[in-house]
Amino acid sequence: MAAQRGEGETTTTPAEPADRERARAIPEAAVARLAVYLRALSGMADQGVTAVSSEELSQAAGVNAAKLRKDLSYIGSYGTRGVGYDVEVLVSHIERILGLTRNHSVAVVGIGNLGHALANYGGFPGRGFPVTALFDVDADLIGIPVGGIPVNHIDEITAICLEREVSIGVIATPPPAAQSVCDRLVSAGVQCILNFAPVVLQVPDNVEVRKVDLAVEMQILSFHVARRADEAAGVSVDNNGLGVDGMVSRP
Amino acid sequence: MAAQRGEGETTTTPAEPADRERARAIPEAAVARLAVYLRALSGMADQGVTAVSSEELSQAAGVNAAKLRKDLSYIGSYGTRGVGYDVEVLVSHIERILGLTRNHSVAVVGIGNLGHALANYGGFPGRGFPVTALFDVDADLIGIPVGGIPVNHIDEITAICLEREVSIGVIATPPPAAQSVCDRLVSAGVQCILNFAPVVLQVPDNVEVRKVDLAVEMQILSFHVARRADEAAGVSVDNNGLGVDGMVSRP
DNA sequence: TACCGCTTGTGAACGCATGCACAAAGTCGA
DNA sequence: TCGACTTTGTGCATGCGTTCACAAGCGGTA
Structure with a gap:
C-alpha cells in the first residue's frame, strides 16, 4: 500500500523487511470500504439505530456480507456473535482506524x-x-x-x-x-x-x-458502453479492430 | 496472438457460458490505465513525437514497463520489436477500444x-x-x-x-x-x-x-497519515486499539 | 442449568493482477 | 546477406483480494 506505487526498482532481493509490518496492515481496498461502512453507520446512528448485523450493514454499503465481516475483522473483533454490531462502537473504532479523531x-x-x-x-x-x-x-x-x-x-x-x-x-x-x-x-x-x-x-x-x-472515469464508462453495444450488435467481442474479417472463428 | 487469450483452464468443467466472453475481456484495471496511456500519448502527439518505447511511455504514465506492455497486448499487437510504438497508431487503437470514436x-x-x-x-x-x-x-x-x-x-x-x-x-x-x-x-x-x-x-x-x-478519498488519505504518525511514534502497528495487550500473537 | 438458534470471525481455496525473464521479431550497419 | 542489437509480446510464478463454508461463541428459552 504505502510503499508501492509503480516504482520499477529491480529489487531482486526477495523478502523485504517491510513484510512484517505489512502482515498487520489493512488492505487498501478494505480501507476504502471502511469509509463507506462508516457513512452507512453514521446514517443509522442518526436514525437511532443502535445495533446492526453484518447482513444489514453489507446491504447498506452495497457489498457482500462475508467481505464486510472480513474487513471489520482487520480492525478487531467488536461484534457479538448471535447479535451483531453495536453501531456506536463500530463508528468509533472505524473513526479511530481511519485517523478521523485527529482533525485534519x-x-x-x-x-x-x-x-x-x-x-x-x-x-x-x-x-x-x-x-x-x-x-x-x-x-x-x-x-x-x-x-x-x-x-x-x-x-x-x-x-x-x-x-x-x-x-x-x-x-x-x-x-x-x-x-x-x-x-x-x-x-x-x-x-x-x-x-x-x-x-x-x-x-x-x-x-x-x-x-x-x-476523464479517466468517463473513458472507463465509455469502454463499457462500447462493449455492451458490440455485444448487443452480435459482434463477437473483438479487440483487434479487424472487424468481422480478422480471424475469430469462435464457435 | 489475439486468437487465443485466456485458455489456461482445463476445460474439465463444461464451463459457464459467460466464460467465453470473459476470455476476451480486458481487465478493469487495465482499462483504467489505457485511459492514462492515452492522455500521455496525446500529449506526445501534440509535441510532435511520433514514436515511443514501452519504457518511455510507462514512465510518462507512472507505471511499470512490463505492465504497460501487457496492457497494450490486451488490445492487440501494434508495436514494432526493436523500435517501439507509433504514437498515432496507438492513440487510434486505444480510442477505438475505449469507445471514444462514438461521441458520447x-x-x-x-x-x-x-x-x-x-x-x-x-x-x-x-x-x-x-x-x-x-x-x-x-x-x-x-x-x-x-x-x-x-x-x-x-x-x-x-x-x-x-x-x-x-x-x-x-x-x-x-x-x-x-x-x-x-x-x-x-x-x-x-x-x-x-x-x-x-x-x-x-x-x-x-x-x-x-x-x-x-469523503472516502479524504478518509483514505487520513488513514495513511494516521498510520505514518503511529509508525513514527514507534507504536507497533496496532489495529485493535487495545495496545500491547489485546489478542492475537500471530507470529 | 442446558439446549437451541443465530451471527460473528476466520482458515482455506480460488481467481485476478502484477512483475519477471526470455524468446521472438524486427532494425541497422557492415 | 548476415549478424548484432534493441524492444516487443507473453508464459509463468507470485501475491493480494474475494468468496466460501463452518466452527466458535453468545443470547434467549425452557
Whole structure:
C-alpha cells in the first residue's frame, strides 16, 4: 500500500523487511470500504439505530456480507456473535482506524470551478475535514472569501500550511501547474495529496497521493458502453479492430 | 496472438457460458490505465513525437514497463520489436477500444457547485465527451446557460435524454436526490452513470455505475497519515486499539 | 442449568493482477 | 546477406483480494 506505487526498482532481493509490518496492515481496498461502512453507520446512528448485523450493514454499503465481516475483522473483533454490531462502537473504532479523531486540516489549491466546489463542500461530508486554507495565483481572487475562507496567494503556501498544520493538500489547478504546486505542498510538510489534475505527480516516498481523474472515469464508462453495444450488435467481442474479417472463428 | 487469450483452464468443467466472453475481456484495471496511456500519448502527439518505447511511455504514465506492455497486448499487437510504438497508431487503437470514436453525449444532473464545475469542464479533458444537457430542480436555475448549455428542469430528464441520445449521466445532486435521479436516468435509457453523491445507488444489471466519493478519498488519505504518525511514534502497528495487550500473537 | 438458534470471525481455496525473464521479431550497419 | 542489437509480446510464478463454508461463541428459552 504505502510503499508501492509503480516504482520499477529491480529489487531482486526477495523478502523485504517491510513484510512484517505489512502482515498487520489493512488492505487498501478494505480501507476504502471502511469509509463507506462508516457513512452507512453514521446514517443509522442518526436514525437511532443502535445495533446492526453484518447482513444489514453489507446491504447498506452495497457489498457482500462475508467481505464486510472480513474487513471489520482487520480492525478487531467488536461484534457479538448471535447479535451483531453495536453501531456506536463500530463508528468509533472505524473513526479511530481511519485517523478521523485527529482533525485534519485541508488546503485547496486552485480556486477555479472545481476549487470553488471543494471549498464550499465545507468540512466535507463525513465531517472531520475542515478546509482551512485556499490558494490561487489569480490576483483577482486573493482575499476574497470562498466558503468562508479567504483565498491566499500561492506563494504563501509554505508559510500558511506550516502555520495551520495542513495535513492534506488538494490540487485543483490546471494540469501545467499541478507538479509545481505539489512540490510546494510537499516542501510545506504536507504528506497527503488529493490530485484532481490529470497529471502523474512525482513525489517522494513519504508522501501519499490519490488521484481523481474525471476523464479517466468517463473513458472507463465509455469502454463499457462500447462493449455492451458490440455485444448487443452480435459482434463477437473483438479487440483487434479487424472487424468481422480478422480471424475469430469462435464457435 | 489475439486468437487465443485466456485458455489456461482445463476445460474439465463444461464451463459457464459467460466464460467465453470473459476470455476476451480486458481487465478493469487495465482499462483504467489505457485511459492514462492515452492522455500521455496525446500529449506526445501534440509535441510532435511520433514514436515511443514501452519504457518511455510507462514512465510518462507512472507505471511499470512490463505492465504497460501487457496492457497494450490486451488490445492487440501494434508495436514494432526493436523500435517501439507509433504514437498515432496507438492513440487510434486505444480510442477505438475505449469507445471514444462514438461521441458520447453527457448529461449533468444537479447544478450546484460541483455541477457548475463539471458543466464548465467543457467537453472534458481528453475530449470526446460533449456535455449536452444540464438538469436541476431549482426554478431559479432553469433556462440559465452554464458553460453554454441551458439548464432544464429535472422532470424533463427522460424526454431530453432520449432526444439527445445521452449515453452517460453524471449525478452531482445532494445525497437524498441521487437515487431518484438515477432511476429517472435509467428509465431514459442511460446505461452509464458517474455518481458524485455519497450514496450507494441501486441499478439494474445492465447499467454501469462508477462512483467518485470525495469523503472516502479524504478518509483514505487520513488513514495513511494516521498510520505514518503511529509508525513514527514507534507504536507497533496496532489495529485493535487495545495496545500491547489485546489478542492475537500471530507470529 | 442446558439446549437451541443465530451471527460473528476466520482458515482455506480460488481467481485476478502484477512483475519477471526470455524468446521472438524486427532494425541497422557492415 | 548476415549478424548484432534493441524492444516487443507473453508464459509463468507470485501475491493480494474475494468468496466460501463452518466452527466458535453468545443470547434467549425452557
